[in-house]
Each structure stands twice: as structure tokens, then as C-alpha cells.
Amino acid sequence: MRTGTRSETSPRGRPSPDVSWLRLIRRHGTVAALLALVIFNALVTPNFLQLQTLFVNISQVATIAIVATGMALVIATEGIDLSVGAVMALAGALAPLIFMSTFGVEHPVLGLTAAFVLPLTVAAACGLFNGVMVSFLGIQPIIATLILFISGRGIAQVLTNGNLQTFSNPAFSYLGTGKILGLPFQGWLTLALAAAISWLVTRTVFGRYLLAIGGNERAASLAGAPVRPVKIGAYVICAILAGIAGLIVVAINSASDAARNGNLMELDAIAAAVVGGAVLQGGRAPIFGAVLGAVIIQLVKYTLLANGVADEVALIVKAVIIVLAVYLQQTRRE
């Protein structure tokens, strides 16, 4: 499943062939953890092997997975995007404003199209802002994306006056409640997006440059890679994916709450990407790994919740998982 390949410019070649158990865990840890979680749940959690459980988990994991794939792209350039949650809130706040406006009500089809296109354009603009700050102004990614992290949600709240916008629009809600072949629409959408991004990383020039820049930016630059456009591209894609996730959350709830949409999503997305094999020093973009990571994060949440473990304890467990996952990734590099 793992599509993350090390770039050619990376100083390290193929991994050394020692076969210790630690290495096994590192190589197949993500899949092993997933299997362990599923088996544990099948034995312990009541009603786990039910379609309903699957639906609930798919519809909840989709947003994390979509954002995590974008995050994996940004992390591959040795960056980070803290603004994804705020971008979700912004896109999610805009969509209902558009299709509930007088124009949107009078022209349902145009209004609905605009309700998808405009929020995603705004999201892309946020990504452009992040990318320009990082690549042209040389501002550290944490700080560059911190700006929108703070003010993006503020803008969303200003737009909606901080009110919860509820609506009834079956066509829009399909994004969050529709089903194809009996499975939630956003699950299929997640897979399609992940496949597209994975293709972008492994099969296109953009992808090769992306991994090369993350592996060694200076070397890539000297070799003629268009460092700035590629980096900006990564941030723009990440922001658009966050925008899509924001729309899905709004569609699921048939309501837009700028204060809560995407709150703490940056943490989940970073955790999912890292659990899925992304390395913070860049150079790897495991897209399906990030999706798997998101599934694991979601399953851990669900396991704890379904077995009556309090939310707050679940936070601590998540913290331990994140540190252990990075620790294992880290030792692989050394």
C-alpha cells in the first residue's frame, strides 16, 4: 500500500537488509497496528462487526484522511501546515452563505456550483498565501501557516457573525450523507482523491521534484528543480483538500459552525501523516500511508469511545501513539 518512495537525490540508498523485529515493526507497523486494532475490536467491542459501525467510521475518517494526504505533501517538502483547520472553517462557512443567498435560491444549479467552486478557490488562495510566505519570503512554515491558523477561523466567524448556519439542501448534503454501492460517498471521494494525489507524487514530474526538494532542497535547486512553484503547489493542494474536508463536515451536519469546523484538525492530520510514514524532515510522501494513518487514528478514537473510555483519556492515548510513531520513524532514519 505504501507509495512513499525515497527520492533519488537522497543520500541513502536501499535500507540495509537486517531483519530484526524492530525493523519489521517499522516497515509494516502501520498495517500491523491496523490489523491489531481490528482484531481487538472484533473480540472486545460489542457490535463492532456491523455495517453501521463501518459507516460511522468511514464517514468520520474521510475528513481526517483527506486533510492528511494534503499534509503529507506539505510535510514531504519539509514543511508543515497548521492552517488546515482554519481553512476548513472558512470553506465550510462560505458554502451555505452562497447557496442560501438570494442568488443561490433563485438559481439553484448555479448557486450549488458556486458553493463548491468559490470556497475551494478561497481555500486555494489560502494555500497560495502560505506557499508564497514559505517559498518567496523564506518564512518558517510553522509561522507562515500560523497567521492563517489564527485569522482564518476569525474571518470565517466574521463572515457568519459567529452564528451556527443550519440549512436543508439535499443536493449539497449528498457530499456528506450520500451513498454509492451502500458505502458513504465521502469514503469513495477520499479514495479517489488519495489515488489522484498518489499518482501526482509517483508518476509526474511535479512528484519527483516534490520528493527531491524534501530530500535535499539545495541539491534539488542546483539540479534545476523549480523549488518555489513546487512548494507553492504543495501548499495549494493541501489547502484545497482542507477546503473539501470543510465542505464535507458542513454537509454531514447540514449546518456550518465556524467555531468548531476543523478544530484541532491540524493535529489529527499531522498525526495521521506521521503514523502513515511521513518523515518531518521531508523527502517522503506516503499518500495511502496517510490514509491508513487516518484510519488508525479514527479506530483508536472509536475503540476507546466504544469501550467506555473517557474522551480525555483518549487524548492521552493519542499523544502516546504520536510520539511512539515518530520515534519509530526517527530511528529508521538514523
Next chain:
Amino acid sequence: MRGNTRTNGVWLALAVLIVFGLLRYENFGSAYNIASFLNYNSMFILIAIGMCFVIMTGGIDLSVGSVAAFASVVAAYLSPYGLEVALPGGVLAGVGFGAVHAFAIVVMRVPPFITTLAGMLAAKGGALVLSGAKTIAVDWGSNFTKLGMENALGVLPWTIVIVAGVGLTAWCVLERTSLGRTVLAIGDSEEASTLMGLRVNRAKVFVYLFSGGCAGLAGVFLASGFGAGQPLEGLGWELAAIASVVVGGTLLTGGLGSVPATVAGALLLGLVFNILNFENGRGTISLSAYWQLVIRGAFLLVVILLQTRMSGGHDAADARVPD
């Protein structure tokens, strides 16, 4: 040390804002406004000072807000035993988190960003578990609330007196001790520092313990000043602290930084809000809390752009996640 142009900006901006406030608002310079402003911002100055040390080594501490919330709960539970127990208790709770971070970063070699992100979640979860997800009222019968609500010698809030003490000590440690010099050297180049035989690990352990302790003390202030341990407080404090440090001219990649300029940065951010409140009070503008978020972000943007310009954009090469 590289040029001081980075830190001049913050002092200038601070001076301009203060003069602006004094001229425009009648009560801006009143003892009440100054005391309450300093009292409220004492918590943010504290965590900014701790953050400054961490960032100077090239690290980051995202856990400070949650750790402060955790410490406020601990301090609230200990408040019946008096300030002499609750204050060290809260600080120790913070130092404890710092110790775990230091272990993960120095021994396990997990990047600071990830370690303290996990610490943020763990401290938040810990605070909620410990408090049963409720605010914990402090014991008003003991001397605990005196810390956050009374003035030293009837003039300045106790909190700000303590913060001044912490700040001066931190300044001396940074500028006058080998520990402080090592902190800066690590930020410049950890490898070179190690090769020179500097005690790199000791300094790294120190900065995380110090940042944890500062967050713990801020939590004690929080519980004492508001009369309750608040497990849900602290959201976004790490960002305010990072912003203060950046505004104060400290490079996020480490190797350069100043305690006074960080304090000035924290004051500057606080002052922007103070002035917005005054503007709201005059009725000339009516800004919701949401606009304040937008303005805070825009303000951060302006400061960063100015900094980049002043430093001649030399940090372009250093643009990366601190790890």
C-alpha cells in the same frame, strides 16, 4: 551577536502604541488600567519567556497552554494548604511535563514539534481527567488568591513582581552564564556545539524544564487570579507565546534571541488588544471577538514581513520546521 535591528522594531512599535494610547484615551495611563493590563498579561509574558529559551535552541514548545491549564487544576486542588504549597505544586506539575518532553527529545530523539504536540494533548487530557472536566474552585479562605488579586506594597500586582523576578533571572542566565551561552550556541549549530564540548544535552533539558516551569507558574496565576482551576483554558496560548517571541526578534531557527525583547513582544501583543478594547469602549468601532482574531493574525503578518525585510531575508536558507 548579529545586528540588533531585529529587536529595535519591537521597542519602537511598543513606544508608538503607548504614546498613541496615552494621547487618545483618558484612562489609558490610569493606575487601574496599567495594573490590570500587567496582571492579565503576566501569564503570557511568563510562557513567552519560557518559549523564548526553547526557541533559541531551535526547538518549540506547543504544550504550554495545556500545561498551564493542568497546573491551574493542580494548584486549585492544593489551594487549601495555602500559597506556599499550591505555588510550588503548580510549578512542579509544569516542570514534570517539561521533564517528560526533555526525555522524549534528548533521549528518544523525537522532534520537539511532535513531542510537545503530544504533550499538549496529554496535558489537556490530564487536566480534564484530574478535574473531572469541571472548573475546580479554589479555597478562598487560604492566602492562595492573594497572589493573583492583590498588589505588592499596594502598588503593583504580585504576579507582575514575580514575572519581573523570573525575567531578570532568565536574562542574567542567558547573557551571563555558560548555560545561557550554550543555549544560543545550540541554536546556531548543535553539531558544532557538541564538537566544541559544550554540554548540549544539559542545556536542552534545562530549556524544556524551564518552559514547563513557566507554564506551571502561569497556571498558578490563572487559578489564583480567576479563583478556579480551569482545565479548558490555555487554548492558543502557545501561539500567543510564539508570536511574542517572533515579534521580539528571536529567530525561530534558534541561535539569536533576547529576553527583554520577548517581554516587549508579549506586551505589544497585549497592548494591541488593550487598545482595541478602548476603541470598542469609545464606540468609534465595534469589533467582535472574531475581528480581534483577524487583526491578531494580520498584526503577526506585518511584524513578520518587517522582520524579514530588516534581516535582509537571510533566514530564507533556514526556513524549515525546527527539529
